[in-house]
Amino acid sequence: MDVLIHDPTLRDGNHAIRHQLTFEQIRDYCCAMDGIGLDCVEVGHGNGLGASSLQLGIAPTSDEQMLTAARHSLKRTKLGVHVIPGFASLRDIAVALDCGVDRVRVATNCSEADTANRYIVECKRSGSVSVHGVLMMSHMLEPLKLAQQARLMEGYGADAIILMDSAGYFVAADVRERISAVRDLVSVPVGFHGHNNLGLAVSNSLTAIAAGASIIDATTRGFGAGAGNCALEMLIAVLFRSNINSGVAMTNLLKAIEFVPGIIRPVAPPEIGTTVASGLYGVFSGFESPVKRAAAEFNVSSVDIFQILGQRRVLAGQEDAILNVAHELASRTNRQGTY
Amino acid sequence: MDVLIHDPTLRDGNHAIRHQLTFEQIRDYCCAMDGIGLDCVEVGHGNGLGASSLQLGIAPTSDEQMLTAARHSLKRTKLGVHVIPGFASLRDIAVALDCGVDRVRVATNCSEADTANRYIVECKRSGSVSVHGVLMMSHMLEPLKLAQQARLMEGYGADAIILMDSAGYFVAADVRERISAVRDLVSVPVGFHGHNNLGLAVSNSLTAIAAGASIIDATTRGFGAGAGNCALEMLIAVLFRSNINSGVAMTNLLKAIEFVPGIIRPVAPPEIGTTVASGLYGVFSGFESPVKRAAAEFNVSSVDIFQILGQRRVLAGQEDAILNVAHELASRTNRQGTY
Known part of the structure; x- marks a missing residue:
């Protein structure tokens, strides 16, 4: 073998x-x-x-x-x-x-x-x-x-x-x-x-x-x-x-x-735009769902969230960082008056 | 560039x-x-x-x-x-x-x-x-x-x-x-x-x-x-x-x-078991749907259909070959009494 x-x-x-x-x-x-x-x-x-x-x-x-x-x-x-x-x-x-x-x-x-x-x-x-x-x-x-x-x-x-x-x-x-x-x-x-x-x-x-x-x-x-x-x-x-x-x-x-039972597949096709961003910036794949939720909640881009999480070298178990980053991005946007 | x-x-x-x-x-x-x-x-x-x-x-x-x-x-x-x-x-x-x-x-x-x-x-x-x-x-x-x-x-x-x-x-x-x-x-x-x-x-x-x-x-x-x-x-x-x-x-x-509009993605995740078979045996990807339909209709494996289509070097435009192959496979199964 x-x-x-x-x-x-x-x-x-x-x-x-x-x-x-x-x-x-x-x-x-x-x-x-x-x-x-x-x-x-x-x-x-x-x-x-x-x-x-x-x-x-x-x-x-x-x-x-x-x-x-x-x-x-x-x-x-x-x-x-x-x-x-x-x-x-x-x-x-x-x-x-x-x-x-x-x-x-x-x-x-x-x-x-x-x-x-x-x-x-x-x-x-x-x-x-x-x-x-x-x-x-x-x-x-x-x-x-x-x-x-x-x-x-x-x-x-x-x-x-x-x-x-x-x-x-x-x-x-x-x-x-x-x-x-x-x-x-x-x-x-x-x-x-x-x-x-x-x-x-x-x-x-x-x-x-x-x-x-x-x-x-x-x-x-x-x-x-x-x-x-x-x-x-x-x-x-x-x-x-x-x-x-x-x-x-x-x-x-x-x-x-x-x-094999149909369940053995993702329920929805992966959001590749998002999952690519996680690979590109080196953030754990499992962050995809919470990042998408945070991006929607704060009306910011999940690509930007992943980029900052990658810069901060966030690991699994540190999911609370996601909301902080989304909040920061939203604040910046508001200050700039544009996104 | x-x-x-x-x-x-x-x-x-x-x-x-x-x-x-x-x-x-x-x-x-x-x-x-x-x-x-x-x-x-x-x-x-x-x-x-x-x-x-x-x-x-x-x-x-x-x-x-x-x-x-x-x-x-x-x-x-x-x-x-x-x-x-x-x-x-x-x-x-x-x-x-x-x-x-x-x-x-x-x-x-x-x-x-x-x-x-x-x-x-x-x-x-x-x-x-x-x-x-x-x-x-x-x-x-x-x-x-x-x-x-x-x-x-x-x-x-x-x-x-x-x-x-x-x-x-x-x-x-x-x-x-x-x-x-x-x-x-x-x-x-x-x-x-x-x-x-x-x-x-x-x-x-x-x-x-x-x-x-x-x-x-x-x-x-x-x-x-x-x-x-x-x-x-x-x-x-x-x-x-x-x-x-x-x-x-x-x-x-x-x-x-x-x-980008959500339409720009497959409606369902691809049937990778099938699409892999198409790649493996060298059959046009677009055959996936008709092969799946034929496999279901004749109760045979789409993997087997793709294998035979590959052996016969079938090209796009020759979709009628799919039903013939499915029919042949079903006949063989019936003769053998098992599949």
């Missing part, structure tokens, strides 16, 4: 529908995808274990219910979960392990690998799961510093390191530099998780593979936060055409996706 | 809504886009001048009305039309010239450049327009033969040659080889028109530029046939990040697109 495919459709896609995936949708998707050759299907709230909350969005299904539904349907494909220290507690992980997950991904913002330490150690102690260390918003550190954070995670015991382009910010050279830098400093496999804000999710995944990545994240129909992820069916088709073996049975995959 | 941007949103996008763009939508889009730095905005029925018909789809607005609406709104940006010999007559071109178009694109299937001869000569004789020779479905000829067809069009008087990846079939190497081959054989500028069936429209456009293309087609929100075109707002953002000068004012463009 040249590359393993990790499918977070049922986790990252939850961002696109305010975390409303149901038990039945999870069960049916896992049934359709089991045994097609995907390495792992990842399931849960968009922000991972323990993240269902008023601020981030209440899921209709508990972590335990979601994982139970998936576990029953996934017989030949691994089951994974996403864990962000702070949102998830160690107790949440214990519940997931009881549900029989095969993989735990411990994810931090790219400069905060140290907050993953205890989580990775605890998962490895269980002995039963593989653990991926995930660096989110990986465009916010230069390659060498990013590689040093990856090295920390490897030191805690991570079996692989995943770089997430959470804002869909990367062009090819960015991917090449960062994957190479991490490969130079760690000895475990390296993976890439792309978003499509600039329309480059598929080609960036190819660039990552060429630079040495051996795990690629991709979701059905690109279902995911903001402009969406690397679309699984496109990636598999392009890998096929490029003679890169992913172990996924392509025609079976295309037919499965053809009949 | 490193590259000129040609915007066929109001022509290729017409495919996505069965050619139903209205006078008002054309007027408003052209108003929003005028003077932002696009080289040309192309307007018309999806299949170009004279193509409004029962078989291809009846447009609610005549060629003359569409071009008049656009001409009044485009003061600093060129106005272009698409012409397919056979659908368009020389009389249709005369009407367009009377409406004040600046550019005529004469398009043929990639192996039929000779059918463009009289059309290109007539347009050049008018003296008032630039003429692009367009080779559609350009994946269906090997690079050298494609270049020879391009050379023919240059000989007829074309001021530029455009390669269309009508099926969204190309991966990077395909683009590189073909653009290079054409560049080697013709002396006029070469352009690229990508479709996004495999998620590579933006990256293929970059590859085309690196291989020497100096005209790139892109549409707002990727509005176009099948899986859509190279998305204009994504392309411009990526060109900006790549220090490639297109002359387009990026922030102005993003803001214009943010407020």
Whole structure:
């Protein structure tokens, strides 16, 4: 196998529908995808274990219910979960392990690998799961510093390191530099998780593979936060055409996706004008909805909001900054008497 | 300028809504886009001048009305039309010239450049327009033969040659080889028109530029046939990040697109399972809707239909083949007693 495919459709896609995936949708998707050759299907709230909350969005299904539904349907494909220290507690992980997950991904913002330490150690102690260390918003550190954070995670015991382009910010050279830098400093496999804000999710995944990545994240129909992820069916088709073996049975995959429940897609086409702005200025894709609401409320351009959020290097969890920025822009407009 | 941007949103996008763009939508889009730095905005029925018909789809607005609406709104940006010999007559071109178009694109299937001869000569004789020779479905000829067809069009008087990846079939190497081959054989500028069936429209456009293309087609929100075109707002953002000068004012463009009429997008998200299959097997993107209908009618997989259409090298205009293939697949299924 040249590359393993990790499918977070049922986790990252939850961002696109305010975390409303149901038990039945999870069960049916896992049934359709089991045994097609995907390495792992990842399931849960968009922000991972323990993240269902008023601020981030209440899921209709508990972590335990979601994982139970998936576990029953996934017989030949691994089951994974996403864990962000702070949102998830160690107790949440214990519940997931009881549900029989095969993989735990411990994810931090790219400069905060140290907050993953205890989580990775605890998962490895269980002995039963593989653990991926995930660096989110990986465009916010230069390659060498990013590689040093990856090295920390490897030191805690991570079996692989995943770089997430959470804002869909990367062009090819960015991917090449960062994957190479991490490969130079760690000895475990390296993976890439792309978003499509600039329309480059598929080609960036190819660039990552060429630079040495051996795990690629991709979701059905690109279902995911903001402009969406690397679309699984496109990636598999392009890998096929490029003679890169992913172990996924392509025609079976295309037919499965053809009949996958209609919910596995954004309710509305993404506002590409907005999602492009998020990629261009390096702001988390999941900010799209609140930015649109703020732009409408204050009658300002969401492009301008994204530009300022990018300048201020705002991260997920700092959503309150959006309203402040919209308010500032509206005040400026009023002072100038024009917009 | 490193590259000129040609915007066929109001022509290729017409495919996505069965050619139903209205006078008002054309007027408003052209108003929003005028003077932002696009080289040309192309307007018309999806299949170009004279193509409004029962078989291809009846447009609610005549060629003359569409071009008049656009001409009044485009003061600093060129106005272009698409012409397919056979659908368009020389009389249709005369009407367009009377409406004040600046550019005529004469398009043929990639192996039929000779059918463009009289059309290109007539347009050049008018003296008032630039003429692009367009080779559609350009994946269906090997690079050298494609270049020879391009050379023919240059000989007829074309001021530029455009390669269309009508099926969204190309991966990077395909683009590189073909653009290079054409560049080697013709002396006029070469352009690229990508479709996004495999998620590579933006990256293929970059590859085309690196291989020497100096005209790139892109549409707002990727509005176009099948899986859509190279998305204009994504392309411009990526060109900006790549220090490639297109002359387009990026922030102005993003803001214009943010407020562009909502019609300028697919009514529903594309059925990516289907559009990927079209790219994978090299079948014209515009076949998506009839293939879906046939698949539903005969209860067979659209993936299988596309695969067989690709094997038979079916071209636009041969839509009747779709029902035949669906019927064959259904018969096979019945004989086997299973599907």
